[in-house]
Amino acid sequence: MTFRIRxxxxxxxxxxxxxxRLSFPSPWSGxxxxxxxxxxxxxxxxxEGEERILGYGCFWLLAGELQIANLAxxxxxxxxGIGEGxxxxxxxxGRARGAVRALxxxxxxxxxxRRLYEKLGFRIEGRRKAYYxxxxxxALLMSLSLTESQENLPCRRGSYITRETRKFE
Numbered sequence: 001m002t003f004r005i006r007x008x009x010x011x012x013x014x015x016x017x018x019x020x021r022l023s024f025p026s027p028w029s030g031x032x033x034x035x036x037x038x039x040x041x042x043x044x045x046x047x048e049g050e051e052r053i054l055g056y057g058c059f060w061l062l063a064g065e066l067q068i069a070n071l072a073x074x075x076x077x078x079x080x081g082i083g084e085g086x087x088x089x090x091x092x093x094g095r096a097r098g099a100v101r102a103l104x105x106x107x108x109x110x111x112x113x114r115r116l117y118e119k120l121g122f123r124i125e126g127r128r129k130a131y132y133x134x135x136x137x138x139a140l141l142m143s144l145s146l147t148e149s150q151e152n153l154p155c156r157r158g159s160y161i162t163r164e165t166r167k168f169e
Contacts, residue, residue, distance in 0.1 A: 001049065001080050001081075002049060003047045003048060003049030003054055003082060003085065004047070004048050004049065005045055005046070005047050005048075005085055005086060005089045006045070006046060006048060007043075007044065007045060007046075008036070008037070008044040008045060008046045008056060009046075010034070010037060012046055012053050012056075013030060013033055013034070015052060015053035016033060016046070016053060016056050017030055017033065018074075019053065019055065019056065019072050019073070019074045020033075020070075020072060022074070022075050023072040023073075023075070024072070025134045025135060026132075026133070026134040028070060033058075036058050039060070041060050041061050041062050042058065042059070042060055042061075043057075043058075043059040043060070043061060043066075043090055043093055043094070044056070044057075044058050044059075045057045045059070045086055045089060045090060047073070047082045047085060047086050049077075049082075053074075054073060054074050054077045054082050055071075055072060055073035055074060055077065055082045055083055055086055056070075056071075056072060056086070057070065057071040057072075057086040057087065057090055058070040058071075059090040059093075059094065061094055061097055061098075061099055064098060064099055064100045064101075065099055065100070065101055065102070065103055066090065066091065066093075066094030066095075066099040066101070066102040066103070066146070067102070067103050067104065068087070068090070068102060068103070068104035071083060071086060071087060071113075073086075078112070083113075083116055084116055084119070084120070087116065087117075087120060088120070090102075091120070091144070091146065094146060095146045099146050100145070100146055100147050101143055101144060101145050101146055101147075102122070102143065102144045102146060103141070103142070103143050104117065104122070104141075104142050104143075105128065105131060105139040105140065105141055105142075106139060106140050106142060107132060107135075107137050107138075107139060107140075108127075108137055108138045108139070108140055109137060114140070114142075117142050117144075120144065121144050122142040122143065122144045123142060123143060123144070124140050124141070124142055125141045125142060125143050126140075126141040127139070127140055127141065128140075128141060
């Protein structure tokens with residue numbers, strides 16, 4: 001399957017919201033996503049294929065860290081490398097823009113997300129008890145150094161988005 005990763009646009013919002021509602025027990029609102037377009041530190045990416053949005057990611061570049069704020073793939077398209085493509089692209093962009101590490105919180109029970117993060121080299125740094133108010137579930141705090149050479153994150157010159165979209169096959 002071929003998909004492209006590109007910066008999100010306001011006209012993508014209805015499709016992003018549909019995926020968000022299918023993916024999370026306490027979804028972000030349209031207003032929350034709208035603010036992502038306004039934040040100077042935000043990297044808001046979508047994966048596009050089959051003439052629609054297949055997934056998206058909201059990433060924040062703050063104080064030398066890339067924070068993974070929100071990442072989701074349409075349930076009908078999961079397991080096809082879309083989430084991994086979005087995350088790899090964000091990590092490469094973050095590194096290119098000076099981030100030295102990436103951080104995220106993930107639900108303890110979200111095993112598929114945890115497997116993805118571990119595959120890319122993220123390590124558990126801690127646990128936040130009852131972090132998610134909707135379910136009381138704990139969160140694992142995970143991080144990844146972006147300064148160390150990593151075989152699983154090949155960020156070669158030109159491998160990250162500038163003004164163009166990037167295709168994955």
